[in-house]
Amino acid sequence: MDGPGSKMDESNIKITVKFTTQSIPITISHDSTVQGLKTLLLPLTSILPRGQTLIFKGRILENDKSLRESGIINGARVMLVGSKGLHQGDGPIMKEAPSRIISRNTNAVNEKKEFKPDKSRTERWKATNIVALADCNLKEIPDEVWPCAPFIRILDVSHNSIQHVPDRIDCLTRLKKLSLNGNGLLDESISWPGLTSLKLLQFLSLSQNCLNTLPSTLGLLTSLQQLHVANNKLTSLPNEIGNLTELEVLKVNNNRISYIPSNIGNCTPLIEVDLSSNHLNELPDGFCSLHNLKALHLSNNAMTSLPNSLFRMCTELSTLDLHNTEITMDTLRQCEGWEDFDKRRRAKHQKQIDFRVMNSAEFDEGADKN
Template sequence: MEAAGAIAGEASDPQSETTGITITVKFSGRSIPVTISPDATIGDLKSLLQPLTNVLPRGQKLIFKGKLLVDATTLRASAVTGGAKVMLMASQGLHQGDGPILKEAQSVPTRVDNANRLVSEKRQVRVDKNRLERWKVTGVVALSECNLKAIPDEVWACGLSARVLDLSNNSVRDVPSQVGRLSSIQKLLLNANAIMDETINWEALTSLKYLTVLSVNQNHLTTLPSALGALTSLKQLHVANNKLTSLPIEIGLLTHLEVMKVNNNRISTIPTCIGDCISLIEVDLSSNLLSELPETFGNLHDLKALYLGNNGLKSVPSTLFKMCLQLSTLDLHNTQVTMDLLRQFEGWESFDQRRLLKHQKQLDFRVVGSAEFDEGADKN
């Protein structure tokens, strides 16, 4: 009877092999329960963990009882059983997490005479009349690293005089409609702030017809609006280290765009209209969630540098080497694209000669050291 009871108990046990086992994954101070078949591989476990941790599978290192778990091995073979605790470590650059960590504005000690002691208070940035006049004369409004939480009203008083506005490395949250008053602005630098989709007035921003450089790296943006296509004078677009999941199809209207850096986001697809951005010279799509690229990349005849590392790519556009005759830099590290595959593409030999020539020039001018030549992709 006891034996029969034991068998019945095993059949109804949620931790039995037929229904899977539940393990706990420790990551970044969290305990994440995961139910999985004991015959699943470590690679399968990593795939399950990606949406739970926002860490790409190739960026995950799973450690159990002091040993690194191997992707091709099953949980059963790795002795990972129900109730086991597994530690997850994320490789740098492959954590598609909750966005960048922004530093709080630093406190500056100030002496209080009547108390004869030091107190900590936020440094206040006062925009005096002389500074405003200087901004108007030079056309450069430089307010980076000023502990700002909002854009001073005096900035809008610059009007047509402003050519460059640099608000990088602050805690600015709102980009209000007043930005449209700076109608002659050419460079807008908003890097490393606290800007979100709902706090940036895109309608006003996209009215800046002379804007050539827009840089909003390291903020909290999840989308770029279709209105972006109105910035037809734009030559450089920097939106790295945000939370973007896609690019608008209107990006194809940016025919003067030369540099596009959208690395370290969560982009899974690139619109085919990217091929309409015929002036592109440098494109950085590294550390995203891409599994393929549109064939229209072959239309980018002026393209010189393409960065695709840390993605899930299995191949590249078939006409990339044949049509992009200026291409001399290609980064495919930590993808599934190997050197053996690349050598099969038409135009590879010409590309290979260009990149070797570029490397030799860098050596001649001592731009790079004498380290081994980087092939640009993994060997296997």
Template sequence: MDSESSTASRLKLQIKFSGRSIPVEIAGDTTIKDLKSLLQTLTNVLPRGQKLIFKGKVLSDESTLASSGIIDGSKIMLMASQGLHQGGGPVKKEAAIVPDSTRRKKETIKDSIVKSQVERWKATGVIALSDCGLTTIPEEIWTSVPSVRVLDISQNSYLEVPATIGQLRSLQKLHLNGNNLFNESIGWEGLTSLKLLTILSLSQNNLTALPSAIGALKSLKQLHIENNKLMCLPSEIGFLTELQVLKAQNNRIKTIPTSIGECVSLIEVDLSCNLLAELPETCDRLKNLKVYSPVF
């Protein structure tokens, strides 16, 4: 097999981590950086805390698997930096016993910080809580900042996005990427009621399917669902006629619905590293497409 065909092939790898072996199937031309993003969903270790070692050499983020000499069946060791886990939260030392007076003082300071934070959220309309080690969405968002326009709670450890997110009627950009979300973890009836939403990022989670209700997001311009476990896309995606960017690489998608041809505003589509054998003929209708990555 020549080097070009080897690069385009899919590789079955074994990732050694914490005494266990994690099977991964991925394209040979994938970069080490993208492999780390995929491993984040499987190990709950943030990419910046990962060190991948192959044959005694630390792999560079910019290199591809093929250029690093990695072949089908290779074994790669993953070492994680202390404190850079997500899912279970950062690794911390056992807390010491704190006197009541000190604890009350700290709680007062915390309340003051929260109040100041809420005021800033109200003034800017932007809530940025990325990579804060949170396991729940702060209740202050629903009760104090209903007019928020941008909500970024990416790279945390959320176990649930409640249907009450639908109360954020003014929300335009929602970033939920890099969390521990499953299909049932998301209150879709609330999320899909956000009529002004233009950007939705659900990448690097554990989703296996999108609901048909996603077609209700008629204002959506960017949909990021890469690095999940999606098997297919719902036919209702054809209702997203304003959609300009669709990132769905590194999933398990086998077929694309013919309704994709109705997404006439699409400019950029990435379907690489999936299980696609062919694309529907309706893709010919996407006249505005400039970047297209369907790699089979």
């Protein structure tokens, strides 16, 4: 006699999707739609569903039909063709080799500057409270930094090759701004206990690295006002992001995020959120609690709708980027509060024209008109 799970097993089929040189195995319900299959392929290919064309036995599959109706059976092979320009979630931007510039007059070669210990520099750090060491070919935070810890308010070691953020980062107890972007940092490269002990930190940039996750301890940075983690390999944000109740700017574009915690709504000071170029299908209703939100960037996602109360509750929202999503203008007009939002975005657009920032008279929120 068949076991209790036999019917469930019979409802699933295994197929192979051919995409460029890849063969992607998929287990999916036989009654799932072609659109459902495309959504499943999104995180595996970084191709938006609208940019996917699925072909089986020479036929282009229709989105609203089930796999069963489309004649796809267990063991079938389906071809995927991706449309150019509809990729997203590209991940980190890797550093290029240092440029070599040859002077026309001297033929001298100017290379990326290198850090050398300098007593006068440490005195300047103490006087200005700023350590600026971007683009210095560093592989570690220099030892000269640590004796200056009681004075440092800003530390910028971006665009180097820092391999490790050590435990002793916790000695920078007065640090307010930390830039670590563009170092190729991995999850294990960072001493998170040390970093998240910086209670006065207001600005943290970890963009253009190779991070797969952010720890729950991120929520300990309760003074944080700006968090930049764009161009990494993140698939989600920790639930504890809701503890960042001073956060005003959140930039997590160009990752692989498919899930946003609902308690992001606790971050009520948020003014700007950039979630563009990720794997999002929807936003949590928690976004409706962001009453101070002015700019929301969602381009290059698999979005088909917005929380219905977003426009009605987010009464400051005037910038909404929806390019390369499946949200249409008709969908937007059906949302509560659309009329008031429309007035705000038109007023902002007119102001930009008045200041000669924009020349185009048409503004479509990036939504499809069909």
